[in-house]
Amino acid sequence: MGQTFFLRVSSQAQHMSDSGSIWYLEEVDLFEWFCPVTKAADRYEKMPKRHFKKGEFIYFSDDTADKVFFIHQGAVKIAGYAPSGEEMIKAILHPGEIFGELAVFGEEKRQDFAQAIEDTEVCIQTREMVVSLMRDVNSFGRFLNTLVGRRVIYTQKRMESLLFKDARTRVIEYVLEQAEKNGKTLLDGAISLRNYLTHQEIANYTGTSRQTVTTVLNGLREGRVIDFDRKKIIIRQPEALRAQAS
Secondary structure (H helix, E strand, O other): OOOOOEEEOOOOOOEEEOOEEEOEEOOEEHHHHHOOOOHHHOOOOOOOEEEEOOOOEEEOOOOEOOEEEEEEEOOEEEEEEOOOOOEEEEEEEOOOEEEOHHHOOOOOEOOOEEEEOOOEEEEEEEHHHHHHHHHHOHHHHHHHHHHHHHHHHHHHHHHHHHHHOOHHHHHHHHHHHHHHHHOEEOOOOOEEEEOOOOHHHHHHHHOOOHHHHHHHHHHHHHOOOEEEOOOEEEEOOHHHHHHHHO
């Protein structure tokens, strides 16, 4: 089964401006290429931003794969369905991440679906425009090569986790992964992160059950390692949580 490519863009040169956050990878300014606001990108088709409400689908499985997406604001779930009908969450994506690149590599129909898990704004480029960008900008081509390589590594790690790690460890790894991607360090050293998923959705992501997720998170809260509610998770003892995942 095919899988949508995704990669969080390096924020080493991220800064704030009147147009919002801008993400770079090497000399590639993905915000400029996908959400063009300056003359530097005038030779490429300017696609408007699209807004999706929480719960709204960006695309469905079997939709024509002819566009590539860049998340400007919000968060997106990439998922599919097992033969049993159960949802299988492949990735949770945040601002500065792109998805849908298999459209550039020969995918004709989507193999999964993309859904906004909070109010989300995405910038969209056509497959033809991305191919043109790859041809004209060498650094963007290198970026896509990096994307493919990281996708392979990420997929291998997810598979190893599902095969060889117990359910408790997988739930803890989910919390740590989300903390790395969208967590904010507080003054006391704790890490605060948005809690986008229900316990059932976390179970779908980690290959566990809703009851297992609830038991693990409640146990960590009782041990004062984390705290959580429906909107956020706070990792009170980051090092202790990392130790429990090793």
